[in-house]
Amino acid sequence: QVQLVESGGGVVQAGDSLRLSCAATGQTVITYAMGWFRQPPGKEREFVGALSRSAGGTLYADALKGRFTISSGKDRNTAYLQMNNLKPEDTAVYYCAEVTNLWSNDYYQAASYSLWGQGTQVTVAS
Numbered sequence: 806q807v808q809l810v811e812s813g814g815g816v817v818q819a820g821d822s823l824r825l826s827c828a829a830t831g832q833t834v835i836t837y838a839m840g841w842f843r844q845p846p847g848k849e850r851e852f853v854g855a856l857s858r859s860a861g862g863t864l865y866a867d868a869l870k871g872r873f874t875i876s877s878g879k880d881r882n883t884a885y886l887q888m889n890n891l892k893p894e895d896t897a898v899y900y901c902a903e904v905t906n907l908w909s910n911d912y913y914q915a916a917s918y919s920l921w922g923q924g925t926q927v928t929v930a931s
Contacts, residue, residue: 814925825886827901838904843897855912898924
């Protein structure tokens with residue numbers, strides 16, 4: 806069984822940077838995209854960005870372009886979310902997720918992802 810484990814969250818000041826990691830452990834499975842989502846306090850889970858493993862491209866939520874960057878480790882079992890110039894509104898639980906169904910190709914939608922990590926808390930103090 807595959808498990809996704811996020812790490813790197815914490816409490817930072819506005820303007821700081823933080824890098825989150827997502828590590829896949831366990832059985833090897835074919836995945837087509839890796840996504841990051843976040844859930845701010847009292848709000849719905851929202852799309853942050855995604856990396857297409859088949860096409861190699863990245864997608865980002867419009868409001869986060871230029872500040873957040875997704876990358877993949879060399880072994881494809883680890884992915885990263887680099888977050889720069891953090892703002893208090895970035896405070897949320899951040900989740901990584903993987904798409905395991907070739908036909909689930911709307912990477913903006915949480916429903917396309919079948920594997921999820923437990924989340925890591927990011928708190929940005931003003």
